Amino acid sequence: MLILSRKIEEEIRIGTDITIKIVSISDNQIKIGIDAPPKIQIYRGEVYDKVKQNTINASHSILSPNVDLSKYKIKKVL
Numbered sequence: 001m002l003i004l005s006r007k008i009e010e011e012i013r014i015g016t017d018i019t020i021k022i023v024s025i026s027d028n029q030i031k032i033g034i035d036a037p038p039k040i041q042i043y044r045g046e047v048y049d050k051v052k053q054n055t056i057n058a059s060h061s062i063l064s065p066n067v068d069l070s071k072y073k074i075k076k077v078l
Contacts, residue, residue, distance in 0.1 A: 004012060012020040018040065023031040034042055043051065 006012065006022045008022050008025060010022055014020070017037050019035040021033045021035070023033050025031075036042060
């Protein structure tokens with residue numbers, strides 16, 4: 001992990017197209033601005049974790065459906 005000290009209005013550059021700027025600092029809160037291309041998805045950590053967990057839960061429900069599909073089976077006639 002890279003740890004940097006920054007003051008208000010100073011920036012951090014990630015690659016050529018992402019900029020993180022320190023907007024304000026108060027008692028126990030730092031406000032940052034993130035400038036990135038629209039194709040880059042930006043989430044707060046706790047939101048990202050919920051999205052990830054919901055995706056995992058949805059994929060599990062698709063793999064093991066709660067619906068009884070036996071009534072849709074094709075019956076072989078000999």
